[in-house]
Amino acid sequence: MSDSKSVKLVDESNGRSSELPLLTGTLGPACIDIAPLYKDTGHFTYDPGYGSTASTKSAITYIDGDEGVLMYRGYPIEQLAQQSSFLEVAYLLLHGELPNKSQFSGFENDITHHTMMHESHKNFFQGFHHDAHPMAMLAASVASLSAFYHDDLNVDNPEDRKLAAIRLIAKMPTIAAACYRYSIGWPFRYPRNNLEYVTRFLHMMFEVPSEPLELSPTCAKALDLLFILHADHEQNASTSTVRLVGSTGANPYASIAAGITALWGPAHGGANEAVLKMLEEIGSPDKVENAVKRAKDKNDNFRLMGFGHRVYKNFDPRAKIIREMCHKVLAEMGVNDPLLDVAMKLEEAALKDDYFVERKLYPNVDFYSGIIYKALGIPTEMFTVMFAIARTAGWIAHWIEQHETPGSRIGRPRQLYVGAPKRDYASIDKR
Numbered sequence: 001m002s003d004s005k006s007v008k009l010v011d012e013s014n015g016r017s018s019e020l021p022l023l024t025g026t027l028g029p030a031c032i033d034i035a036p037l038y039k040d041t042g043h044f045t046y047d048p049g050y051g052s053t054a055s056t057k058s059a060i061t062y063i064d065g066d067e068g069v070l071m072y073r074g075y076p077i078e079q080l081a082q083q084s085s086f087l088e089v090a091y092l093l094l095h096g097e098l099p100n101k102s103q104f105s106g107f108e109n110d111i112t113h114h115t116m117m118h119e120s121h122k123n124f125f126q127g128f129h130h131d132a133h134p135m136a137m138l139a140a141s142v143a144s145l146s147a148f149y150h151d152d153l154n155v156d157n158p159e160d161r162k163l164a165a166i167r168l169i170a171k172m173p174t175i176a177a178a179c180y181r182y183s184i185g186w187p188f189r190y191p192r193n194n195l196e197y198v199t200r201f202l203h204m205m206f207e208v209p210s211e212p213l214e215l216s217p218t219c220a221k222a223l224d225l226l227f228i229l230h231a232d233h234e235q236n237a238s239t240s241t242v243r244l245v246g247s248t249g250a251n252p253y254a255s256i257a258a259g260i261t262a263l264w265g266p267a268h269g270g271a272n273e274a275v276l277k278m279l280e281e282i283g284s285p286d287k288v289e290n291a292v293k294r295a296k297d298k299n300d301n302f303r304l305m306g307f308g309h310r311v312y313k314n315f316d317p318r319a320k321i322i323r324e325m326c327h328k329v330l331a332e333m334g335v336n337d338p339l340l341d342v343a344m345k346l347e348e349a350a351l352k353d354d355y356f357v358e359r360k361l362y363p364n365v366d367f368y369s370g371i372i373y374k375a376l377g378i379p380t381e382m383f384t385v386m387f388a389i390a391r392t393a394g395w396i397a398h399w400i401e402q403h404e405t406p407g408s409r410i411g412r413p414r415q416l417y418v419g420a421p422k423r424d425y426a427s428i429d430k431r
């Protein structure tokens with residue numbers, strides 16, 4: 001490869017070399033001339049990073065990246081954020097319609113029934129190093145669900161798929177809280193099933209024996225809102241991973257565990273943890289200018305975490321809602337976090353800077369979420385775990401949709417081979 005914008009293909013049979021631009025497009029007959037090894041592949045599209053390839057049809061989530069529009073099953077995210085609850089949104093993603101009262105109470109009962117972790121499942125945690133990252137424990141723990149619920153699971157049976165979805169959505173907060181408590185050496189808490197989804201999770205996270213946990217309604221509402229906003233986002237890297245793994249017929253727990261590992265990366269869901277660390281590193285509003293300067297320097301690998309998006313070339317609508325909630329939560333909790341001043345100054349500086357304006361780099365969902373998590377007492381290492389709890393609803397909705405779609409095929413992208421042409425093997429003493 002000669003540089004990042006083109007690829008050099010050499011035909012050693014005649015010594016000809018050609019530069020092939022790294023552009024999205026179709027390698028048709030013209031390619032035959034450039035790359036003899038492609039003669040028999042005919043026609044395919046080269047699209048690094050899948051910038052313009054739709055891998056599937058889906059009826060779950062719609063995004064208009066130029067206008068900053070996001071809808072779940074046709075409902076604008078702003079309306080869901082204001083009027084719905086995470087569990088209702090999970091039902092909507094799974095079933096395609098909002099539930100009526102009896103459907104919702106049935107769904108809530110099903111979820112509540114499955115909140116417990118198997119007692120033997122807890123033993124897995126003892127094998128983890130005490131300072132393991134909670135995302136590492138979460139991924140391994142969710143993958144291990146395959147070892148508990150395999151006997152009765154037939155991925156081709158709609159009832160089994162539904163049960164797997166309920167189990168995952170129900171157990172995720174329990175497993176997530178266990179990851180946190182193990183990391184600080186506290187005993188696990190059983191889920192208190194008389195509580196609602198979000199409050200139950202906060203109790204499992206923070207409750208200390210014999211001390212009742214005081215939770216403000218703002219705290220629970222803020223977390224529920226964050227869960228709604230993170231629940232789905234069409235073919236992001238982790239959801240595409242779930243679908244790719246799912247396309248092989250792998251069980252849902254294995255598929256979702258793969259999604260968790262994809263989410264962990266700092267270019268994706270891991271950005272929420274990276275944002276907070278970046279804001280702490282910047283430290284004060286007067287250091288923002290230097291951070292922006294560094295982010296623009298192509299010789300410095302520092303990027304503004306929480307900025308930019310593959311699809312949104314306008315404000316991420318979720319970031320607007322979270323920013324507003326961030327001010328509200330901090331005000332109601334009486335928290336004065338200087339990191340919010342750094343974040344606001346950073347947003348202001350980037351939005352005025354030609355580099356960010358020309359590239360249409362705006363704050364994304366991860367930019368302000370960490371400041372709310374921090375105010376709620378969630379430790380930084382748990383931020384991506386929080387994202388994973390919410391995204392489980394979207395992941396499993398996609399996994400189910402994939403299995404319900406007739407004619408779904410195994411995911412199998414092609415590659416553009418840029419290696420050596422055919423050559424003859426030489427024995428080791430002749431090399």
Ligand SMILES: CC(=O)SCCNC(=O)CCNC(=O)[C@H](O)C(C)(C)COP(=O)(O)OP(=O)(O)OC[C@H]1O[C@@H](n2cnc3c(N)ncnc32)[C@H](O)[C@@H]1OP(=O)(O)O
Pocket residue numbers: 049236266267268269271295296302303304305306307308309310311359361364365366
């Ligand atoms: C839940 C989520 O997953 S939301 C995304 C969370 N990730 C982050 O916040 C990490 C920071 N952001 C990024 O790394 C990127 O913007 C991504 C991964 C989100 C999107 O990546 P892509 O769509 O592949 O965009 P790409 O990396 O090609 O960037 C386009 C241009 O903007 C620049 N750019 C993109 N994001 C940033 C950033 N955060 N800071 C500085 N420059 C940036 C790139 O250097 C590139 O510049 P160039 O044209 O001069 O080469």
Ligand SMILES: O=C([O-])CC(=O)C(=O)O
Pocket residue numbers: 230232233235236237268309310311364365
């Ligand atoms: O859509 C993406 O690429 C990333 C994202 O915002 C998400 O997964 O929520």
